[in-house]
Amino acid sequence: MKTIITLFTIFLISLQCSRFQFGSNQTKDETAGAVVTFLQGNISITSQGKENKAKIGDVLRPGDRIITKLGRVDLQTYRGEVIRVKDNSDILFRDIAGETKTNTDIHMLAGNLLVKSVKLKSGQNLSVTSPTMVAGVRGTVFSFELDKGSVPKVKVYEGAVSVAFKTSPKLVEINEGLSVENYNRLVKTLEENEVVLEPGETLEVNPNLNELVYLINAKVSANALTNEQLTGFLDLDNGLSKSQTVISPQEKAETETLVSITSETIKKQIERQNANPSEISKVDTIEKEHEVKRAEALNQIAKDAEKAGLDNEEEIHKHYSILETIHKSNGEVLSGAVVAQLGDIFIVHSTKGVFQLSVDDIEYVEYRNFKVNTKAKK
Template sequence: MKTKMILIPILLFSLQCSRFQFGSNATNDQTAGAVVTFLQGNITILSQGKESKAKIGDVVRPGDRILSKLGRVDLQTYRGEVIRIKDNSDVLFRDIAGENRPNTELHLWAGNLLVKSVKLKSSQNLSVTSPTMVAGVRGTVFSFELEKGSVPKVKVYEGAVSVAFKTSPKLVEINEGLSVENYNRLVKTLEENEVVLEPGERLEVNPNLNELVYLINAKVAANALTNEELTGFSDFDNGLSKKESVVTPQEKAEAETLVSIRSETIQKQIESPKDNSSNPSEVAVATIEKEHAGKREEALNKIAADAAKTGFDDEEEIHNHYSVLETIHKSNGDVLSGAVVAQLGDIFIVHSTKGVFQLSIDDIEYVEYKNFSVKTKVKK
């Protein structure tokens, strides 16, 4: 006789599921959007079935998708959140906060995000999801990374992030795929295994359980979940946990480069009508570029000043501090031994035995690491 069990929907964040429903606020809010404030390389925006190359000043709306290959892009929302989408990422903007829209919800299919939130009210939310996980924040800086075929990686630089498994909202009927004991363990793990990450902590995910949650999410809607696919899943005792992961000087520096410009500029751009070509005006683009360049310069100057304050001036000290030692070959023939602390656009911050320098990409021939080298331009 077959045993039939019902897997109860898993409610996230203390059973307050409604707070994280995708597109839960259907208000037609014209202020809901995010503006491209900085980009490098080739970035594609998919909007209402159309594909376009991203430009400074472009406005991304709820439902739009961004694809980055060899490039990265920074966006700032109407509410003030700053989001960096790194190389080889695929991100769906399921919702974006506006004046009357409380949620920003990003879905990462693959790639790497760096997110800086603003202080949120109790009725507001910022969440990042993958096919198996959801991370909710309250005024923080964190990264969310997902490689295909791997488990999500979440790391907190500032504030706190609450992470939980994300399962299908529909009931899942399981026939003999799991024993009663394993079924009860699975439900208990998913219901109770919410982890709150704090600065210097990263997420640890049980790959076996992550695979099962993915399987449930992917197949339950199509009623394609079979007993054979469930057989063998038994490691449910450990779902999510956290591990110490010190924020490196390079990570701290990158977080500081995630700068925001005046909210008035962003809000005006989101609310402004487009011309017939759907392009932002030249005046708007110039304003955004000027403000962002000023904030970038402030951030890079601070990073350079903080590096100089360490007083490290020999290779061993620099290596111990940055966990890397590099040889920077300059275009004029000079050679610096040290570490690249940060890079934003065409500017590098280099902490060397000869001091701390801000170098443009044109100043650098190539950077040589201990076991490999990365060329920043064609070697002459």
């Protein structure tokens, strides 16, 4: 499987160069980077072969990799994109936009991303790829999820995302057993399965199409892809499709917590790291700005919850599709739903009202037979 993934990664790089013009600007751009603006838990960054624990103010460069375990991290690029890498993710930043570099290319090996793009100009690109897929966006908010052994999941909250599979034109040249006619049919099948997702739509992937992509790359490695092996895949009509889905209040709230700080602060941090990479990051401004923006977002989420006017369990359950019991540290018990959580602050919509509670205010939260501890009991 590792060999297959590696091979398809090579294909995808070739694809992106032709489709999205990735790597078209070979001049080094010292401003190309993304700054860690917020994090929780255990996050590691690997840069130039060295792995370090992530901290606020760190600057990621093209080629750097982030691995999250029980934690998440928010990044903001020089161009202004905000990227949240969630728990249990393994992400490679193949390219990051800067002052002259036009592309941000994020490759997901596993995990879950929430991305908020800026409005891109002509020639600028933002893409998220997996070992079998490429998603290209322009000014949007979307999630991209990939569990090991499963097909990618994409959901759009704002704007639009184009999702497609592609193959390399070198496939015919290095495989004598594959006819030009069958190759052309294969490419046509894949290209016609490109879909554009809009707000409230999610991606549906035919597992056979994923299998096809892996098969192609495995067989290309052995120079052994034959017409017979392609027979079952050439007439796929339904490789990629889309379906309408509900954007839950919790999902909407999370997109609103994906806040950005001033571009001047991001640019100064990148410049500071360029001037003296070994210098301890000056993060006070980053922390303060992000804290203010977080508070504004959480306050708005709380106000929106209050406007809903829900004050009984049935209404809350219907609106949020869950019903939880929040056990506070002072012994008080609230019945309702956790609407949003960022950092140490929870927004709770209960039958007694809407509250902003810190992690120290909450002993644990129960959902049916599940219990989530927010801190170790004393």
